[in-house]
Amino acid sequence: MTRSIEQSGATMMGDLQQAPALALDDHRLALGHVRTALLISMLHTLVAIVYFQGGYMTGGALTLAVLLAGAWAGNLVLAMLVWRRRTLGRQDPTLSLQWNLWLTASVLTTAYFMNEFRLSMAMLFFAAMLLASFRQALPGLLLVSGAGMAGYLLVLILVWQQRGLQMNLTLEMLQWLLFCITAVSFVITGVGINALRSSLTAKNRQLNDALAQAREMAIRDELTGLFNRRHIMELLAQQRALAESGEYRFTVCFVDLDHFKRINDRFGHGSGDRVLRRFAQIAHETLREADYIGRLGGEEFVLVLPQSDAQGAAQVAERLRAALAAEDFSPLDPALSASVSIGIAEYRPGENLKDTLARADHCLYLAKSRGRDRVVAEPVSPEAALTLAPQI
Numbered sequence: 001m002t003r004s005i006e007q008s009g010a011t012m013m014g015d016l017q018q019a020p021a022l023a024l025d026d027h028r029l030a031l032g033h034v035r036t037a038l039l040i041s042m043l044h045t046l047v048a049i050v051y052f053q054g055g056y057m058t059g060g061a062l063t064l065a066v067l068l069a070g071a072w073a074g075n076l077v078l079a080m081l082v083w084r085r086r087t088l089g090r091q092d093p094t095l096s097l098q099w100n101l102w103l104t105a106s107v108l109t110t111a112y113f114m115n116e117f118r119l120s121m122a123m124l125f126f127a128a129m130l131l132a133s134f135r136q137a138l139p140g141l142l143l144v145s146g147a148g149m150a151g152y153l154l155v156l157i158l159v160w161q162q163r164g165l166q167m168n169l170t171l172e173m174l175q176w177l178l179f180c181i182t183a184v185s186f187v188i189t190g191v192g193i194n195a196l197r198s199s200l201t202a203k204n205r206q207l208n209d210a211l212a213q214a215r216e217m218a219i220r221d222e223l224t225g226l227f228n229r230r231h232i233m234e235l236l237a238q239q240r241a242l243a244e245s246g247e248y249r250f251t252v253c254f255v256d257l258d259h260f261k262r263i264n265d266r267f268g269h270g271s272g273d274r275v276l277r278r279f280a281q282i283a284h285e286t287l288r289e290a291d292y293i294g295r296l297g298g299e300e301f302v303l304v305l306p307q308s309d310a311q312g313a314a315q316v317a318e319r320l321r322a323a324l325a326a327e328d329f330s331p332l333d334p335a336l337s338a339s340v341s342i343g344i345a346e347y348r349p350g351e352n353l354k355d356t357l358a359r360a361d362h363c364l365y366l367a368k369s370r371g372r373d374r375v376v377a378e379p380v381s382p383e384a385a386l387t388l389a390p391q392i
């Protein structure tokens with residue numbers, strides 16, 4: 001079928017608009033992720049300051065300052081990368097894995113400088129795990145949880161080496177075990193969330209496909225695949241609006257297959273259907289990309305030729321007429337042939353569409369009454385009609 005302006009335009013504009021739109025979505029998503037990660041980091045900073053004030057940290061103010069400055073330096077690097085769109089086009093533009101690992105490192109390093117309250121600081125790791133559950137698949141989840149468990153164990157070993165006397169090793173190991181069990185349960189939850197997300201994505205895609213199919217069906221004629229009457233009338237109204245708003249012209253052609261009843265009666269309704277479908281294909285091959293064609297019903301079609309006057313449209317219509325007349329229908333039946341009559345009228349600014357269509361219909365009537373298989377375009381004079389028949 002003919003790719004109309006709307007179709008080709010929609011495809012082209014769609015392609016052009018979709019890429020930035022997708023990028024915009026990715027960027028918005030990534031910024032949302034950055035906000036959550038920064039929030040967790042703020043929580044970590046706040047808790048560290050409170051513990052420091054309460055005297056639960058072993059280092060001095062300088063240690064705390066270096067710790068927090070280091071954590072925020074990493075945060076800012078990651079945030080800038082996302083914010084400046086450096087991550088767009090990556091498989092994960094949110095840099096989720098990098099954020100999770102960095103938050104884990106920040107929290108566990110701070111935990112190293114804590115006294116017996118270190119588990120409560122290390123628990124902040126689960127905020128990072130929660131964030132990971134929404135973004136990471138199993139390998140990412142395993143990596144983050146593994147980093148958390150191994151990191152916390154390393155913290156305990158280092159503390160034991162340096163401040164072993166102040167530690168209750170059994171209690172610390174039990175707490176670490178609890179930490180590991182919780183981390184594993186987060187991995188399991190993350191896998192569930194992932195499965196849910198994948199199924200939602202697939203459902204969403206199916207829904208979009210179904211919607212696109214439904215939209216396509218609503219504007220197409222089932223037999224020929226051309227635009228249906230309703231849609232071609234909508235397109236005509238759009239053309240009229242364009243013509244009314246500026247230097248724009250368009251021409252309407254009424255196309256009617258000749259003696260179609262005879263084709264049906266002689267060769268059968270099935271052959272008639274095939275002729276209609278073949279005509280639609282020929283129209284698709286013959287017309288310009290910018291032109292529209294729709295089936296009004298039965299063996300009647302309407303062509304809308306943007307930026308064409310009646311004479312230009314007559315040339316296009318003549319190509320279509322000649323192509324159908326030359327078509328070899330012998331595979332259907334050696335005696336089968338088909339032809340069309342076409343009436344053409346250019347839209348006159350200010351007029352009602354009904355009037356344009358009535359003028360095109362009148363030209364079609366003239367084409368039929370003057371012997372069919374011909375094109376009649378306005379302005380109609382007996383000579384003009386004759387010079388158009390059978391070739392322009």
Ligand SMILES: Nc1nc2c(ncn2[C@@H]2O[C@H](COP(=O)(O)OP(=O)(O)OP(=O)(O)O)[C@@H](O)[C@H]2O)c(=O)[nH]1
Binds near residue numbers: 297
């Ligand atoms: N095969 C087929 N025939 C159809 C379809 N829709 C309408 N028709 C037939 O198309 C024929 C149209 O006949 P008419 O309106 O008399 O026109 P015509 O025989 O083409 O005569 P002229 O237009 O005067 O050349 C009718 O017999 C309809 O039954 C369709 O979808 N498939």
